[in-house]
């Protein structure tokens with residue numbers, strides 16, 4: 001099986017080489033002559049006969065000779081099969097490590113125990129089980145026993161189990177909230193935050209689901225462009241007027257439209273706008289902006305910038321039993337009781353749920369499916385049955401028992417269902433986010449003339 005997977009991955013690397021050759025307007029034959037590599041080496045990779053190491057070596061040769069990033073050529077060896085990766089609680093436990101942070105008397109004492117949970121090399125999630133080890137006897141956000149971190153690049157959704165205090169800092173001001181099982185949050189990248197326990201006896205745990213957004217996937221380019229260049233990209237989203245004027249100036253630069261030409265465009269189209277007079281923070285009225293977009297043939301939707309409010313910098317959601325709903329709406333045989341976790345309008349492809357697994361028949365419970373990557377954690381006291389099958393795969397459903405503390409990564413479009421065992425309701429946290437195939441990518445490929453040729457396996461001419 002492993003050998004078969006390796007062969008399929010090598011073939012995919014072969015497809016990538018072929019696709020890049022197409023982009024470079026070269027054939028495999030011409031490339032092998034140009035870089036003095038025997039064509040049989042290319043053929044062995046394309047046919048999947050080469051080893052993974054040989055394929056990587058060939059890709060390295062390719063990347064050294066053409067302006068193609070090595071990272072774009074390599075397809076990682078799969079770390080799971082059939083669209084699902086399960087990590088058992090015991091395996092998570094083996095990854096445990098404790099980190100210390102300073103307390104109020106500047107002494108390093110245990111702060112968190114971290115454990116890895118299910119993820120994959122194609123998953124956007126880096127989800128951790130984190131036990132809070134620092135005890136606090138009050139919820140003061142200025143408590144000197146609370147050690148805030150420096151914030152981090154990845155977005156974070158958190159689900160809470162037990163008496164956890166959540167602390168966060170926005171623009172130098174500290175806040176706190178007493179959280180309990182089923183509560184949740186969302187944390188914008190780089191806001192400082194921390195967690196502590198309110199109990200000396202009860203476990204206080206968070207499931208910290210950090211995940212990569214589009215920005216994290218652009219990091220390679222960011223590193224190349226360096227800090228100074230990247231600062232030019234920063235639209236002051238927290239001041240929407242400022243962001244719109246910056247973006248307009250950027251688009252005009254990109255379009256090679258100087259101030260004089262812009263004045264002419266405005267005059268011709270009766271637009272009351274003068275670029276020189278648009279200073280930082282000035283509001284450009286929406287009617288003028290739409291007219292400008294029309295005049296230079298761009299969609300006004302470009303100026304739909306994320307709307308920042310204080311509330312969506314860090315979102316707190318306390319569990320509200322009144323909001324829960326039964327998914328299949330069958331009163332005789334309810335399947336799942338669903339509660340939604342913290343959400344943020346700025347993150348339209350980020351969702352979290354608490355699922356209480358009620359129905360004990362896999363076949364009659366709703367089969368879940370999503371275009372997003374899913375991460376699932378069993379935080380209850382009971383095991384649940386889990387079945388899954390890749391959409392369009394003509395295979396039988398696979399199934400497995402998911403024990404308390406086990407976690408699952410599920411690829412997009414893998415249909416899956418849960419059922420309770422012996423009528424003991426199971427409890428799961430389910431998180432969903434988009435991967436590299438984001439909504440933007442989805443919109444772009446939907447306009448392509450052929451959607452069945454995205455994974456190229458042939459030359460661009462016969």
Ligand SMILES: [Fe+2]
Nearest residue numbers: 152156193208
């Ligand atoms: Fe964090």
